[in-house]
Amino acid sequence: MLIELDAVSKIYNQGRANEVNALTDVSLTIAPNSMVCLMGASGSGKSTLLGILGCVFPPTSGRAAIAGKQLSRLPDRFLTIHRRQTIGFIFQQFNLLPSLSVLENITLPLLPLGVAPKARKQRAGALMTQLGIGHREKFPAGQISGGEMQRVAIARALINDPPIILADEPTAHLDSRLSLEFMEIMAGLKAAGKTVVIASHDSLVTGHRAIEQLITIKDGRIHVP
Amino acid sequence: MIQQLLEKHLNILDYALSSLWRRRLKNGGVMLVFAAVIFLLASFQMLTSTLTKAAGDVLAQAPEITIQQMRAGRQESMPLAYREKLAGIFGIRKIVPRIWGYYFDESTLANYTVMALDPTTMPRGRDLRTALAEGELPGQETNGEVAIGAALLAIMNQGERKAFSLFRPDLTLKPLTIIGVFRPDTDLLTGDLMLMNMNDARDLFALPADRVTDLCVYVTNPAEIDTIAKKIAARLPDTRVLTRPQILKTYQVVFNWRSGFASICLLAALAAFIILAWDKASGLSPEERREIGILKILGWETADILAIRFWESLLLSALAYLLGCTAAYLHVAFFEAGLFRPIMIGWSVLRPALRLVPAISAGDLLLIFCFSVLPYLAATVIPAWRCATVPPDAAIR
Ligand SMILES: Nc1ncnc2c1ncn2[C@@H]1O[C@H](COP(=O)(O)OP(=O)(O)OP(=O)(O)O)[C@@H](O)[C@H]1O
Numbered sequence: 001m002l003i004e005l006d007a008v009s010k011i012y013n014q015g016r017a018n019e020v021n022a023l024t025d026v027s028l029t030i031a032p033n034s035m036v037c038l039m040g041a042s043g044s045g046k047s048t049l050l051g052i053l054g055c056v057f058p059p060t061s062g063r064a065a066i067a068g069k070q071l072s073r074l075p076d077r078f079l080t081i082h083r084r085q086t087i088g089f090i091f092q093q094f095n096l097l098p099s100l101s102v103l104e105n106i107t108l109p110l111l112p113l114g115v116a117p118k119a120r121k122q123r124a125g126a127l128m129t130q131l132g133i134g135h136r137e138k139f140p141a142g143q144i145s146g147g148e149m150q151r152v153a154i155a156r157a158l159i160n161d162p163p164i165i166l167a168d169e170p171t172a173h174l175d176s177r178l179s180l181e182f183m184e185i186m187a188g189l190k191a192a193g194k195t196v197v198i199a200s201h202d203s204l205v206t207g208h209r210a211i212e213q214l215i216t217i218k219d220g221r222i223h224v225p
Numbered sequence: 226m227i228q229q230l231l232e233k234h235l236n237i238l239d240y241a242l243s244s245l246w247r248r249r250l251k252n253g254g255v256m257l258v259f260a261a262v263i264f265l266l267a268s269f270q271m272l273t274s275t276l277t278k279a280a281g282d283v284l285a286q287a288p289e290i291t292i293q294q295m296r297a298g299r300q301e302s303m304p305l306a307y308r309e310k311l312a313g314i315f316g317i318r319k320i321v322p323r324i325w326g327y328y329f330d331e332s333t334l335a336n337y338t339v340m341a342l343d344p345t346t347m348p349r350g351r352d353l354r355t356a357l358a359e360g361e362l363p364g365q366e367t368n369g370e371v372a373i374g375a376a377l378l379a380i381m382n383q384g385e386r387k388a389f390s391l392f393r394p395d396l397t398l399k400p401l402t403i404i405g406v407f408r409p410d411t412d413l414l415t416g417d418l419m420l421m422n423m424n425d426a427r428d429l430f431a432l433p434a435d436r437v438t439d440l441c442v443y444v445t446n447p448a449e450i451d452t453i454a455k456k457i458a459a460r461l462p463d464t465r466v467l468t469r470p471q472i473l474k475t476y477q478v479v480f481n482w483r484s485g486f487a488s489i490c491l492l493a494a495l496a497a498f499i500i501l502a503w504d505k506a507s508g509l510s511p512e513e514r515r516e517i518g519i520l521k522i523l524g525w526e527t528a529d530i531l532a533i534r535f536w537e538s539l540l541l542s543a544l545a546y547l548l549g550c551t552a553a554y555l556h557v558a559f560f561e562a563g564l565f566r567p568i569m570i571g572w573s574v575l576r577p578a579l580r581l582v583p584a585i586s587a588g589d590l591l592l593i594f595c596f597s598v599l600p601y602l603a604a605t606v607i608p609a610w611r612c613a614t615v616p617p618d619a620a621i622r
């Protein structure tokens with residue numbers, strides 16, 4: 001399996017007054033080249049789960065194996081290296097750096113890999129054309145439309161060609177037409193062999209035909225209806 | 226592999242540069258404040274070094290013992306014959322009569338120091354010759370020849386003319402000719418100096434042929450200075466006998482006062498600097514935190530993020546350092562440390578038209594570097610390190 005969680009829990013601020021049990025006893029598996037939707041109300045723990053799937057932080061307890069690596073055994077530095085080899089992130093807020101240009105934003109993950117400017121531009125150029133934002137290359141990322149921002153975020157997630165794409169509420173800031181377009185792009189990635197995991201409570205996403213597996217979370221636990 | 230590592234660091238450096246440029250207004254402001262602090266520090270350090278060196282030169286040239294005639298508590302001219310009264314004091318190597326006085330020039334409103342002695346009778350008289358930038362020392366048998374300080378030459382505004390005149394006390398004119406100019410780097414000693422032979426000085430000041438203003442005594446063994454001075458005082462009860470160690474003490478009083486002042490300056494500069502650093506350290510702005518979180522989540526290692534910060538801070542502070550030090554050099558060299566001038570008025574070592582040739586050592590520069598660039602680096606890199614080592618989950622929400 002590409003992703004295997006076994007009895008995973010995540011507690012924020014453990015042992016302090018503001019302790020939060022964000023995930024409790026979560027077990028799940030995700031096969032390579034599948035398309036999964038994480039569903040759940042606000043505060044149910046979707047982002048936290050994506051954080052573990054995306055190798056941002058290890059679980060407080062339980063086993064999490066992502067692309068063959070045990071997260072809790074990895075020191076921070078190797079977690080980072082594993083993350084950049086394995087994961088492409090798309091965020092609800094896009095998380096672009098507004099004063100950098102579109103091109104600079106897309107190529108950010110390539111800088112610490114030692115990719116030369118020319119090669120960076122080449123790789124980003126192909127993605128930008130594919131996503132229809134080629135004409136925005138030199139624009140500051142803070143000065144383009146929401147739909148374009150999201151495409152920039154998608155291009156940035158793909159620039160390193162990772163096997164797993166994670167998206168956290170990707171359609172929250174999009175209208176329905178753009179939301180559907182986004183799902184089509186994701187379906188295309190899946191068709192190209194990637195594994196896509198989307199956290200959302202948007203029915204356009206949860207009900208999309210390309211979704212193969214629906215995982216519902218409620219109060220930090222997997223909910224089986 | 227190495228190629229890739231190199232490329233990675235180039236990328237990071239490039240990112241740091243463009244990040245500095247993007248926030249150029251803020252960074253420019255910080256840089257200027259920082260440069261101003263370094264400027265103060267460096268000016269002071271250079272001034273201290275320069276004056277210490279110059280004072281050292283003064284003392285090196287000074288005779289071990291100077292004898293002056295006192296009357297009613299004031300210095301007066303003394304009979305040249307006093308020299309003979311000292312004959313037979315063991316340990317005296319040489320006695321050089323000297324005429325030393327001031328001449329106030331109404332036309333330039335400047336005070337000249339007129340000095341006359343016979344360099345050939347001094348133990349290290351030849352050294353005087355090397356202090357000249359051009360020309361010759363006035364001859365002992367000639368008439369009206371002077372060597373003057375570079376600052377004085379500028380004040381007199383002679384242009385190409387070599388000849389000028391000064392008033393004798395009876396308001397008749399004494400014609401003089403400039404035949405030599407002292408090197409600018411000896412300005413502390415020679416800045417307002419006019420050197421002539423004894424006959425000309427006597428003529429100018431209307432001093433009788435048998436009188437001088439002081440006698441300079443050179444001794445064979447410096448350890449005996451005090452003993453010899455006592456013997457001289459015993460033989461010439463109506464004179465004041467000044468020894469080099471005494472003069473040194475006067476200098477030290479000035480220096481102590483000055484180092485006290487230096488610490489005040491240093492404290493002020495440090496205070497300004499700490500405010501600056503604290504502003505940086507007391508928190509990365511939310512945007513900076515967000516940027517670090519985003520980079521981290523995109524696969525930048527903590528070390529990479531620190532490297533950006535490091536380069537940013539290093540470039541900024543190195544630029545401020547260069548700017549501050551250069552400005553300080555110009556300040557001391559060409560503006561005569563004008564900012565500190567009001568504080569230094571009344572300091573007898575400094576003369577009105579002093580031109581300083583800054584003496585800077587690598588040690589000084591290093592000291593300033595350690596007091597400025599290093600703490601700034603620490604103050605900017607450490608908070609970034611603290612922020613970059615926690616999981617970037619803020620960025621995924
Ligand atoms: N860094 C954190 N520190 C403390 N508590 C946190 C942190 N991140 C999340 N939480 C808490 O953990 C719980 C789950 O949060 P999470 O963000 O995973 O939910 P979510 O399903 O993504 O919600 P939303 O739909 O609002 O994004 C919430 O109660 C939240 O307040």
Ligand SMILES: [Mg+2]
Binds near residue numbers: 046047048168622
């Ligand atoms: Mg969330």
